Amino acid sequence: MSGLAVVRVNGAITVVNAIASWKGSAVGIEMNVMARAEVSSDLSVIPDDPLVVEAAKEGLRFVGGEGIKLEVVSEIPAGWGLKSSSAVANAAVLAVISAYGEKVRLIDAVRLSVRAARRAGVTVTGAMDDAAASMLGGLVITDNMRDELLLRIPLPELEVAILLPSKESARPTSSIDARRISRYSSVVGSLMELLPKRLWEVMTLNGLIYSELLGFDAEPALKAIELGALGAGLSGTGPAVAAVCRDCGEVAEHWSSLGRVMRSRITNQRARVELTG
Numbered sequence: 001m002s003g004l005a006v007v008r009v010n011g012a013i014t015v016v017n018a019i020a021s022w023k024g025s026a027v028g029i030e031m032n033v034m035a036r037a038e039v040s041s042d043l044s045v046i047p048d049d050p051l052v053v054e055a056a057k058e059g060l061r062f063v064g065g066e067g068i069k070l071e072v073v074s075e076i077p078a079g080w081g082l083k084s085s086s087a088v089a090n091a092a093v094l095a096v097i098s099a100y101g102e103k104v105r106l107i108d109a110v111r112l113s114v115r116a117a118r119r120a121g122v123t124v125t126g127a128m129d130d131a132a133a134s135m136l137g138g139l140v141i142t143d144n145m146r147d148e149l150l151l152r153i154p155l156p157e158l159e160v161a162i163l164l165p166s167k168e169s170a171r172p173t174s175s176i177d178a179r180r181i182s183r184y185s186s187v188v189g190s191l192m193e194l195l196p197k198r199l200w201e202v203m204t205l206n207g208l209i210y211s212e213l214l215g216f217d218a219e220p221a222l223k224a225i226e227l228g229a230l231g232a233g234l235s236g237t238g239p240a241v242a243a244v245c246r247d248c249g250e251v252a253e254h255w256s257s258l259g260r261v262m263r264s265r266i267t268n269q270r271a272r273v274e275l276t277g
């Protein structure tokens with residue numbers, strides 16, 4: 001039994017949202033979530049959030065442990081479609097398992113975090129695509145119905161600009177209606193067939209489809225394309241918009257009048273256990 005572990009995982013952005021067809025794709029980006037876990041006689045988590053609790057319990061079930069002291073710190077803004085829930089669950093699960101000195105394949109840890117997210121009620125599809133991109137980095141394609149990783153490949157570590165729109169412009173005109181969105185399964189499924197060859201075009205088209213379905217303004221993404229972005233679109237169910245560029249300077253400058261702009265990069269780095277003892 002190790003006793004202590006510190007783990008870091010990535011953030012992610014959407015390529016194809018899985019709500020319509022249950023198959024999705026995402027890309028890992030440089031935004032960190034850190035989890036520190038220490039073996040204990042009981043369960044104590046910070047923050048005291050249902051997702052963190054369920055993730056800790058999944059880790060404990062895996063190792064057959066009884067208690068853990070767990071703290072999770074995230075630099076990913078929550079509630080914007082930037083995969084913060086998946087990253088938090090990933091970090092928590094992996095930290096608990098590592099604190100007990102056990103080994104787990106990263107893809108199996110992803111499945112545990114997806115299970116935790118479902119138990120906590122924070123996901124429609126289980127978000128296997130988001131969790132896999134956060135844990136494994138690079139581009140991932142997943143079957144969220146079966147919790148299967150279909151493809152993972154490294155990518156050039158291009159720049160990423162992320163727009164967190166001002167409150168007024170971020171307000172959607174419709175709520176998430178999964179049954180309505182599922183009627184577009186064949187349309188979204190056809191985008192999946194273009195991956196990974198037409199990656200950035202697929203990201204852009206997915207963003208346009210979901211912006212229309214969810215009532216978001218697609219103009220920021222379209223303007224990013226005009227300014228040279230390789231791909232741009234709504235991330236998750238929004239309201240954040242992500243653009244991938246060789247140089248995101250002009251995109252970030254334009255977006256600065258629309259809300260908060262964050263800068264990042266694509267990462268191929270996998271989750272890492274930084275300290276055990």
